[in-house]
Amino acid sequence: MSTINRRDLLKAGAGAALLSALDAAFLGDAIAQEQPKRGGTLSYAQLSANRRSAGPNNSRHPYFIVDANTKQIWSTPTWVNPELGLELEIATKLEPADGSLKVWDMTLREGVMFHDMTEMTAADAVASFNYHRQNAPFARQITKVEQIGKYAVRFTLEAGNAEFGYVLAEYNSPIMKAAPLETIGLDGIGTGAFKIVQSDPNRLMILERFESYWRKGLPHLDRIEIHNREGQQESALNGLRSGQFDAVMNIDGRAALQFQNDPNFEIETARGGYSFVIQLPKHPGSPFLDKRVRQAFAYAIDREAIVRVAYSGRFGWIGNDSHLMVTDAAFVPRAGGRDVAKAKQLLAEAGHPNGINLGTLYWSPQLPEAGRYFQVLQQSVKDAGITLTIEERPNDGYIQFRTGDNDLSKGNFHKFAMTAVGSRNPGISLFRMRAAFVESGHWRGPEHDKYLALYNQAMVTPDAAKRKAIYAEMQAILHEEVPAILPAGGNTLMVKRKHMRNMPYHPQIWSIRYEEIWRA
Amino acid sequence: MTLFFRRLVRRPLTLFGLVLVGLHLLVALVAPWITPYDPLKLLDAPLEPPTEAYWLGTDELGRDFFSRLLLGGQISIIAAACAGLIAAIGGGLLGLASAYHRGLFDDVVSRLVEMKLSIPSILLVSLFVTGFGQSLAVLVLTMGLIYMMGVIRTSRAMGLVILEQGYVKAAQLRGESSFAIILREMLPNILDLLTVEFALRTSSALLLVSALSFLGLGVSPPTPDWGLMIQSGLQSIRSEPWLVLAPSLCISSLVIGINFATEGVAGLLGLEAARGATGK
The missing domain is CATH 3.10.105.10 (Dipeptide-binding Protein; Domain 3)
Structure with missing residues (x-):
């Protein structure tokens, strides 16, 4: 049996430190010098579908497209990062109005535009959450949502919720353009980085860059093509190998291992x-x-x-x-x-x-x-x-x-x-x-x-x-x-071609930041 | 009979087919006693390569692949043979009844047959299995029903020929019931045709069971089944191709065997014309 003594440990530590310093000095610089490029298309296959049956009328509604894609088109007040920490998104402020944690005040970012170039205001958030609280399981705790300023919204919950911010980051919490409850969301217009060009539910969705996206300078990509291959992992992987797709989302770990030694591909894993x-x-x-x-x-x-x-x-x-x-x-x-x-x-x-x-x-x-x-x-x-x-x-x-x-x-x-x-x-x-x-x-x-x-x-x-x-x-x-x-x-695992950059995976597949991805 | 065997020996493909089918049936029959390991037990690491202990390595769960391969045909063969039997007997009787009665009964049966023949079999079975549950009984009955349609057509055609024969006319004159005439006078005269039909439908059903298992609509895991084994081996086809090749070879060798044997036996029975009609 081999043993490790203190000298070996120190040697190993010094070696590791030297390697990591070299890494930071050379590799880190190389990455830092690589500037994101604008343009290009990301074509990917996803292996999950929406269980709700969409028809011609609702195929662009956020509840009827695959949840993993919602935030490419719509923004939510908050965002969950890959460590499952909460961050503000199109809300600039979210805080409880009192110690009961039952009433929450939210301030929205100013100047956020919808895809039809109208400005998003609190009225849109109120209309959206009036819909969500009747239709989304997590939002049912909202008993009242009211506009208290042009960009300010107040939520009243049925009971205190210290983690209410997470509810606002759900894929079923997007802010849609204000409309009556019967028609809200059907136009497919959001404030996200990409706008819908074509939607064939659970088959194909094509998105294009929204030039007036609220995060200036983003997105990098011109176009995203999403192909649904639920239950057809082999077909998706063949598409990846042949160059039809740049990535396959939610791949099985066993299948991912086939790509681990291939220089053209990278496996991205979320925690x-x-x-x-x-x-x-x-x-x-x-x-x-x-x-x-x-x-x-x-x-x-x-x-x-x-x-x-x-x-x-x-x-x-x-x-x-x-x-x-x-x-x-x-x-x-x-x-x-x-x-x-x-x-x-x-x-x-x-x-x-x-x-x-x-x-x-x-x-x-x-x-x-x-x-x-x-x-x-x-x-x-x-x-x-x-x-x-x-x-x-x-x-x-x-x-x-x-x-x-x-x-x-x-x-x-x-x-x-x-x-x-x-x-x-x-x-x-x-x-x-x-x-x-x-x-x-x-x-x-x-x-x-x-x-x-x-x-x-x-x-x-x-x-x-x-x-x-x-x-x-x-x-x-x-x-x-x-x-x-x-x-x-x-x-969650993804296999992608190496030319797709800045595409880390996320434990919540609906929280991936597609606007930051670029094609080398 | 001696002449039959002498003619059989002169048809090497038929003999080859019979040997293949015989081998498969024998293995399916004795498999529970000759498998080296429990085919369901997780024995070792997944996807172990072939070794002395595991002749064909382990599958994606770490089960002995050779043991599963030996047992993999059992369920498919039983299901396919039962479906073939239902199709041959049910189709034979219905076809003869249709030929005998003609009129409205014949029209209804013939239109139903035509309707079914316009719908792909795999689609119909998928619908039935999804609707009535994924059990072997549903699978067998549905396949039997589907393959019955083809048999109805051929047996009806033969029935129309037999109907004109003297012994049928004699039975009618004796005042025998239509059921008795169909059963005693007509059915024995199409038994050779039904035997060929049974074999052909069984071979088609075998492919269908495997295809359904491959699609997740046939035999349920963890039951060893060739179609299921191909489906689960597909993920490792680049690194462990034998996980797909071995069960594929088993299915194709059995289907080829049945087809060679049927072709030869039909020829020996002078049923080439009927074979041509049923093969479509």
């Missing part, structure tokens, strides 16, 4: 991305009503094997059965790891000493690794005596299939099924486990009430460190109660 939620229905007669069965399921899953096999060991992380991403500062890992013996013991206590059949777990290929992911999961729980069948369903209509009409009084309930969820701040992520939300499997009971009370407490706590402590308590409840299972997640 975070997606994870899969397994919703556990808790309707009468369901085995998941028993907490011990849920706990046994959580203990039986070999999460390390999922990361190793589904994410090639490099592009994934072990989940903690909350919607938080591992790189989030508030993330608390599940204690103990995999414990097959404990899973068996819990099943025996729950009256299943010979194992249990959990029925069919439905999945859809929302992400390319889903097939591998759920096969590993299925195989790993077998060790604890848990049997389940996995069945693939098509992406089209999957939401309706997965959630059903959710009306238990009619005998309908959501399925034992998965869905993919993106990275968000703790305020949004942890709220997804409330009883009213399908992903929690309609978890109820005193522990749920305690969880929600903690959430409400966190939302009126302005101090981030104190909120983090509350979030830790909430995650402890989730580890014990296991209302849903989030075994592992993956980083």
Whole structure:
């Protein structure tokens, strides 16, 4: 066995320091000298689609185009950076009006133009958020939005929310040109860096530079062509190899490895991305009503094997059965790891000493690794005596299939099924486990009430460190109660040709800054 | 019978086809006892190259690829054969009934057949599987129904010829029921045609099952299935091409085998004309 002594360590440290200095001196200069070029087209393929069905009337509406593209056309008041920190975007100020954190005042940037060359004002923001609060899940907490100046808007929420700024950065929070609720957004006019030239929902979208974009000097590119290849990763990659595409977004880690040694391509990885939620229905007669069965399921899953096999060991992380991403500062890992013996013991206590059949777990290929992911999961729980069948369903209509009409009084309930969820701040992520939300499997009971009370407490706590402590308590409840299972997640990945510059990936694919990308 | 075998020996392609089909059937039959590993178990690192322990390496999940290959044809062969059987029996009976009754019944059946033939099979099966669920029963029944249409056409054509034969007329004069005439007098006389139809439809169904599995609409993972194996191996086609080539070779060798064998047997039975009609 080799050992490292202090001398070796110092030598290695000195070497590394020298290398990094050389790097900064030469490589850094080289990059700094490379000025962004103006012009050119970015043509890329994306592997995700919009689950809403668009028609001829609404194909340019921000809710009906693929979420990853919304912010190329529309701007939002705030922006989430790749570290999931919040920054102002077309808002220049956002602050609570009082200590309750229920009322928030926002000031918009002056001189921001829509694509039809009219100026954006508070009236547009008010009209937009009146639409969002009725149609976007995260914006439903807004009870009132009012104009208090030409560029000033006041939001009143149903309860305090210390992280309200993140809601304003969602892809379903764009500022559209003011219009009646029935028609707002249908014209496809935004204040983003690019304007729509052609929109064929879930197939092709062509955008062109907006010369009067509010960030002066941007965008660099003249044109963006977005080709949808959902469920057709190989076709997208062939397009990349042949030169049809400059990049493929949301590629599977396994497939990305094919390009790692090719000098023409670069793999861009974000620090975070997606994870899969397994919703556990808790309707009468369901085995998941028993907490011990849920706990046994959580203990039986070999999460390390999922990361190793589904994410090639490099592009994934072990989940903690909350919607938080591992790189989030508030993330608390599940204690103990995999414990097959404990899973068996819990099943025996729950009256299943010979194992249990959990029925069919439905999945859809929302992400390319889903097939591998759920096969590993299925195989790993077998060790604890848990049997389940996995069945693939098509992406089209999957939401309706997965959630059903959710009306238990009619005998309908959501399925034992998965869905993919993106990275968000703790305020949004942890709220997804409330009883009213399908992903929690309609978890109820005193522990749920305690969880929600903690959430409400966190939302009126302005101090981030104190909120983090509350979030830790909430995650402890989730580890014990296991209302849903989030075994592992993956980083978002993109493969691009090297001539596309300044194109770093983002854990929230809808927050990529396309205006800063340029073509060498 | 001796003459039949003597003529068979003079057709090497037919023999080759029969040997291929026989081999595949044998492997599918004994596979559960000869696979070196549990085909579902995650044994080693994913995408290990072929070694002494794993003859064809491991697949994308770390399962023994050779074991999965041996078992990969079982479900497809069973599903395709069942669909072929449903198509041959159902189509044969309906075609004969159509020829016997003529009139409105014949018109309705013939128009239904024409309607179906204008829609691609894969589209219809996809619709059924999406609507009724992705189970083997739905898959088999749908394929059986779809391939039945072609059989109806050929058996109806043969039925119209048989209808003019003396023994059918005699049965009619004896006052036998139409069902009895179709079953006892007409059906035995198209059995050789139905045998060829069964083989042809089975070979088409085999390709369809594999195509559907490839598209994610056929057999569900983790069941070992050639179509599924091709689909999941596609991502590694540049680095581990055998993950795609081996199952592809299995499918094509079986389909080629069935076609060679059917072609030869149809020829020996003097059914070239019928073969020509069904092959379209």
